[in-house]
Amino acid sequence: MTPNDIIIRTENLTRHFGDVVAVQDLTLDVLAGEVFGFLGHNGAGKTTTVRLLNGILGATSGAVEVLGLNPLTDGPALRRRTGVLTETPSLDDRLTANETLTVYGRLYGVDRGRLRTRVGELLEQFDLLDRGDDLVGGFSRGMRQRLALARTLLHDPEVIFLDEPTAGLDPVGRRAVHDLITELSRSGGRTIFMCTHDLAEAQKLCGRVGVMGQGALVALGTPEELAHSLQKGVRLEIELDERPGPTLLAPQTETPAPTSFRPTLTWDEVTHIASTWLPTRASIPGLIDTLVASGARIYGVKRQEPSLEDVYFALHDRREGIPPEEAPSPETSYEWQ
């Protein structure tokens, strides 16, 4: 399998539950070895999509293909090659960790001779070896999530679907899962389809993301592409010793000349941070020079590119009809008074 192979392909995939539209006209390609982030609020259609992609739910209309198979007609053959971490761990309290993995290993057709070794390896990898013979009922939320992850990887799936993989994990557990996802993708060549609410996680791990809203794909691309598409410019935070001069602060009383742009600084009296949006990063030195010339003492400057979070909320606001935050036009030059 080469990196350009399409592993998941959907075309106008649609699923209705009565009058409720769960997924509408989803058209999407996911490539081999890619970590693809699938974002969206609760009820946006992420979990339904995972179900459609694994053939445990049929589509109302549209086409879907995973690993070259039709999930609905080739479900068993496909599910031998995919692993799914469900949103809730879906573990029975009355089985031990060892029993859970052994039973699922048999269900996934893991070779009898290899199964015992594989279960041991996974229990060790997920730090559950000393709890292998304990009932899952006594496990913490984090331990359950780790066990469910181990179950997902039992049969070395080629495509891994992770629905909120770090939900309920502590920071150490989260980091371990992040490292695992990176490892599976880079060294293992696995394709990962990750549903998440955690935007920082998606930005860190995913090569591309799709954002779902009310069942439809509202944005698709790399986190950088999506951020750029917002055209919000660069946000700057400057820590100063005291409030800057009134001409630099909002609200502006004079209307700037049409060909010029003067940034509006917003001052926070508690943190002593002045913040603003600039058209491009090239505008930064001019603002710093102006501040220095006005006698301000600068303790720190922090530049923030728009994050996936900004993209997500911008898309959310757009859907809700909330007007976007004012941002300068990148084409506008500015001058200082």
Added chain:
Amino acid sequence: MNGNKLDWRAIRAVAERDLMIVRRSKNVLLPIILVPLLLLVIIPGAIGFLGSAMDVGSDIEDLERFLTMMPEPMKTQFEQYTENQTMVVFILVYTFAPMFLILPMMTASSIAAGSFAGEKERKTMEALLYTPTTDLELMTGKMLTAWIPAILVTLVGFVLYSVVVNVSAWQTMGRIFFPNAMWVVLILWLAPASAGLGLGTMVLVSSKVNTYQDAYQLGSMVVLPVILLILGQVGGVIYLNVTFVLAAGLLLWIVDATILWFAVKTFRRSEIIARL
């Protein structure tokens, strides 16, 4: 579901998993042990022991009515008994027989309610649905989970019951009088069909409800025909003989097959996941 042959390793894995869970579920396991113990050991044991001391006088009219309406071959059998022996045989051989229809039905229903609806309630079904097992394999595994213990309870119960009634009624009967041919047919032919009826009904009911309690309560309605059988026998309308048991078994197996056909149609991943 596909047309390929069944993967019995996967079916066994599903059944063994569910049986492990049943073994650790007190609310399912306790009735399966205690009810047979009460119905098949303690109560018949007491009746057997008290047989010789029983005063048949007040019940003699019922007994005579029962004997008069009985088919000829059975009448001949009862004519050789004393009044106390007749009472013991009437109760332990005939009145108790429907218990061996109720027990497998109850056992299968109770386990199936936990295995189908209970699994939905515990939110443990979704991971199973993502495995490569087909719908038919998953359903077969789960049905065996309920059917096998029901048959075991019946067989073990039958052996225990045979020992208890012969030992406890020895003083009255003076010989081994149990089981007769009707009982052998009942245990090997009718009781497994009765378990199938409880099980099939529960699979259908479980597709409509989401909790163990709801499934168990709704599914328990299936016991009504057996209660009619008990009343029919006590009222002298029905006699459990080999022919009747064979015919009832045949009818029940046909009903089972029909229910199973509907159950297979109902047990669809896509339907189950949509209700989770």
